[in-house]
Amino acid sequence: xxxxxxxxxxxxxxxxxxxxxxxxxxxxxxxxxxxxxxxxxxxxxxxxxxxxxxxxxxxxxxxxxxxxxxxxxxxxxxxxxxxxxxxxxxxxxxxxxxxxxxxxxxxxxxxxxxxxxxxxxxxxxxxxxxxxxxxxx
Numbered sequence: 859x860x861x862x863x864x865x866x867x868x869x870x871x872x873x874x875x876x877x878x879x880x881x882x883x884x885x886x887x888x889x890x891x892x893x894x895x896x897x898x899x900x901x902x903x904x905x906x907x908x909x910x911x912x913x914x915x916x917x918x919x920x921x922x923x924x925x926x927x928x929x930x931x932x933x934x935x936x937x938x939x940x941x942x943x944x945x946x947x948x949x950x951x952x953x954x955x956x957x958x959x960x961x962x963x964x965x966x967x968x969x970x971x972x973x974x975x976x977x978x979x980x981x982x983x984x985x986x987x988x989x990x991x992x993x994x995x
């Protein structure tokens with residue numbers, strides 16, 4: 859038995875191009891989210907630089923949305939994390955005077971709606987029903 863394998867260099871180049879394009883898209887998505895979250899944090903009276911540090915940015919977002927730190931632990935449970943993501947996004951939208959639909963769009967169209975929230979005219983108003991802020995950075 860003999861096996862033969864032929865490969866074209868065209869598929870290697872195509873894979874390299876696709877990987878490069880996807881890397882650029884990922885970096886652009888990351889930069890847009892950092893910029894948007896930086897602006898949201900400063901609007902809420904928090905330190906903008908915390909948007910750069912991976913777990914701290916999520917904790918800061920939870921605090922702004924009026925959620926306790928242990929909600930981060932719930933994000934480690936499969937399927938529950940999706941529910942928590944929607945709940946936090948809706949609470950974040952309401953803290954800035956937006957509705958439930960805007961909160962849902964914060965999940966589905968994240969970069970666009972986070973930029974709208976950060977650079978738009980919405981003002982942060984911590985509702986009285988929120989627990990006291992626990993992350994003072």
